[in-house]
Amino acid sequence: MELLVASAIGALTAAGVYLVLRQRTFPVILGVSLLSYAVNVFLFATGRLVVNRPPILSDDAAGYTDPLPQALVLTAIVISFGMTAVVVMIALGAYLSGDDDHVDTRPGADT
Amino acid sequence: MSHWVVMPIVVPALLAALMVLTMRHHPALQRTFSVGGIIAVLFIAIGLNVSAGTGAIHVYELGDWPAPFGIVLVVDRLSALMVLLTTLLALAVALYVIGTGWDRRGRHFHALLQFQIMGIIGAFLTGDAFNLFVFFEVLLIASYGLIIHSGGTARLRAGVQYVVYNLLGSTLFLFALGTLYAVTGTLNMADLAERIAALPAEETALVRVGATLLLLVFAVKAAILPLHFWLPGSYANAPAPVAALFAIMTKVGAYAIIRIYSLVFPPSLVATQGLFDIWLMPAALLTLTVGMIGVLGSVRLERLVAFAVVGSMGTLLVAVATLTEQATAAALYYIVHSTFASAALFLILDLTVERRPEGGRIAVAPPIAQNGLIAGLFFAAAIALAGMPPLSGFLGKLLVLDAARAAERTWLIWTVILATSLLAIVGFARAGSTLYWKSAAVMPAAGAAVADPPPAVRPAALPFVSVGGIMTLLVAATVFAGPLTDYFAAIAAQIYTPANYIEAVLGARAS
Numbered sequence: 123m124e125l126l127v128a129s130a131i132g133a134l135t136a137a138g139v140y141l142v143l144r145q146r147t148f149p150v151i152l153g154v155s156l157l158s159y160a161v162n163v164f165l166f167a168t169g170r171l172v173v174n175r176p177p178i179l180s181d182d183a184a185g186y187t188d189p190l191p192q193a194l195v196l197t198a199i200v201i202s203f204g205m206t207a208v209v210v211m212i213a214l215g216a217y218l219s220g221d222d223d224h225v226d227t228r229p230g231a232d233t
Numbered sequence: 234m235s236h237w238v239v240m241p242i243v244v245p246a247l248l249a250a251l252m253v254l255t256m257r258h259h260p261a262l263q264r265t266f267s268v269g270g271i272i273a274v275l276f277i278a279i280g281l282n283v284s285a286g287t288g289a290i291h292v293y294e295l296g297d298w299p300a301p302f303g304i305v306l307v308v309d310r311l312s313a314l315m316v317l318l319t320t321l322l323a324l325a326v327a328l329y330v331i332g333t334g335w336d337r338r339g340r341h342f343h344a345l346l347q348f349q350i351m352g353i354i355g356a357f358l359t360g361d362a363f364n365l366f367v368f369f370e371v372l373l374i375a376s377y378g379l380i381i382h383s384g385g386t387a388r389l390r391a392g393v394q395y396v397v398y399n400l401l402g403s404t405l406f407l408f409a410l411g412t413l414y415a416v417t418g419t420l421n422m423a424d425l426a427e428r429i430a431a432l433p434a435e436e437t438a439l440v441r442v443g444a445t446l447l448l449l450v451f452a453v454k455a456a457i458l459p460l461h462f463w464l465p466g467s468y469a470n471a472p473a474p475v476a477a478l479f480a481i482m483t484k485v486g487a488y489a490i491i492r493i494y495s496l497v498f499p500p501s502l503v504a505t506q507g508l509f510d511i512w513l514m515p516a517a518l519l520t521l522t523v524g525m526i527g528v529l530g531s532v533r534l535e536r537l538v539a540f541a542v543v544g545s546m547g548t549l550l551v552a553v554a555t556l557t558e559q560a561t562a563a564a565l566y567y568i569v570h571s572t573f574a575s576a577a578l579f580l581i582l583d584l585t586v587e588r589r590p591e592g593g594r595i596a597v598a599p600p601i602a603q604n605g606l607i608a609g610l611f612f613a614a615a616i617a618l619a620g621m622p623p624l625s626g627f628l629g630k631l632l633v634l635d636a637a638r639a640a641e642r643t644w645l646i647w648t649v650i651l652a653t654s655l656l657a658i659v660g661f662a663r664a665g666s667t668l669y670w671k672s673a674a675v676m677p678a679a680g681a682a683v684a685d686p687p688p689a690v691r692p693a694a695l696p697f698v699s700v701g702g703i704m705t706l707l708v709a710a711t712v713f714a715g716p717l718t719d720y721f722a723a724i725a726a727q728i729y730t731p732a733n734y735i736e737a738v739l740g741a742r743a744s
Contacts (some may be wrong), residue, residue, distance in 0.1 A: 154400045156403070157404045161404050164408060165411045170415075191414065194410075194420075203372050205374065205396075208396065209397060212381060212389060212392045212393055216393050219389060220386040
């Protein structure tokens with residue numbers, strides 16, 4: 123299970139980094155989303171992978187899973203979701219007003 | 234327990250929500266509440282400074298959860314100073330945008346400003362690493378709104394780059410925090426410090442990875458080479474008063490480095506040896522060099538000032554990377570100085586650019602309205618930022634140079650700082666003389682062509698009050714340099730005895 127989760131995080135990160143290095147905003151945003159999925163799974167795994175155990179301490183449970191990473195992931199998911207929405211809106215605004223969706227500033231532009 | 238500690242976060246948060254919900258169509262009310270709120274936070278910040286100045290460390294447990302389980306806010310001398318710095322800068326920026334009408338060029342400026350203040354102050358006050366991430370996101374999401382305030386294609390495009398770059402930085406931050414949590418099982422900074430110090434040597438590999446990743450994250454925030462690419466483009470295209478406010482944002486990165494690498498990964502920690510002298514110091518020197526070369530090579534005033542910010546971060550990071558008490562005291566003085574100096578330059582830039590039909594292009598053109606006054610302000614601010622006597626930049630650089638004697642390769646640090654100062658002087662002199670001085674030469678021709686010059690419009694006084702206020706603070710930082718450096722030495726002494734901080738946060742448990 124550890125190998126499966128680790129390679130999933132690796133594959134997501136690799137794909138995310140590749141897409142972030144693209145020139146147009148749409149793949150870049152997809153890449154950022156993939157990276158945030160990768161980090162969410164990674165954060166989830168930081169409490170160690172445990173199956174079928176309660177996330178709270180109780181005397182009759184044989185073991186338990188760490189509840190804190192789940193709370194951290196929830197926060198991270200909410201934040202990355204909001205941030206993705208913001209970047210989509212700004213990128214759309216830039217595309218519609220500039221008629222060009224390249225991430226970098228093109229040569230000859232006046233800035 | 235005093236609730237004053239949390240007030241600098243609560244007041245702007247409530248005000249911002251109130252502004253969006255009830256005052257969206259009342260700009261005058263927004264202005265009143267915005268300035269009123271900042272002044273209220275300013276008084277609280279002064280109170281916190283007086284209280285923390287005695288050396289006491291105040292801990293505020295959010296929701297009254299005890300320390301390693303709940304989130305804590307901590308006020309010591311360093312965070313109190315940074316909060317005060319933030320509110321002073323925010324007040325100047327708020328007055329400036331009201332005076333120039335920048336806040337009417339788009340919607341929700343003051344609400345975003347309040348959220349920005351809340352995020353920055355929160356980042357300075359928090360004693361929890363994950364909470365630091367959350368406050369980083371708060372200040373970033375407000376800055377995304379501010380940086381594209383009033384729109385325009387160039388601004389939106391720069392905004393996309395800025396947002397994507399910072400999203401990647403946030404992802405990296407989460408990876409770093411996850412790594413540290415996986416090793417230690419805590420994210421409370423004081424608790425982290427205790428547990429990392431207690432780790433056996435053979436288990437510290439992941440700690441080193443986490444520490445390096447964190448340093449990269451803060452390097453993105455502080456715009457250290459080679460992670461500085463976002464800064465010149467974003468700051469040059471942002472509305473200038475917003476860029477002036479962002480002068481404190483790069484300092485958030487510097488503050489986080491000072492805080493985390495004195496408390497959680499103290500200089501004595503074996504696992505993180507070499508991070509500062511092998512990696513951060515050369516990066517800081519390169520940042521300084523590239524920044525000042527950028528000052529020399531810019532064709533637009535906006536980019537010139539943005540590169541000057543990069544350069545001043547380089548000087549600051551040289552002091553931070555030296556990692557001695559004396560160097561950290563010098564770094565604090567330089568933080569105060571460079572925040573005000575770069576903010577003043579951005580505001581003066583805006584005064585200039587708004588009056589010129591050519592915008593910020595550095596080329597000879599007929600003189601602008603109030604040419605003499607603005608030129609004088611530019612002269613003073615440029616002297617301060619370039620580090621020439623008699624203003625605080627000179628003293629700041631002197632302190633950094635003096636502290637660098639403790640570092641390895643002092644000769645290299647001295648050479649780079651002194652040579653880049655020369656570059657900065659030449660760059661600023663070229664820009665200033667082209668913009669303000671040579672304009673007098675074209676005046677007769679322009680006067681002859683235009684038979685009847687437009688009637689002089691009485692300029693708004695508020696922008697000049699704001700810029701003058703910042704310049705006064707710079708002069709005050711110079712005049713009272715003696716008491717200030719004594720106080721900063723006390724701050725540095727407090728930073729380098731993290732045991733007090735840990736004991737204040739974890740209380741009886743630590744004993």
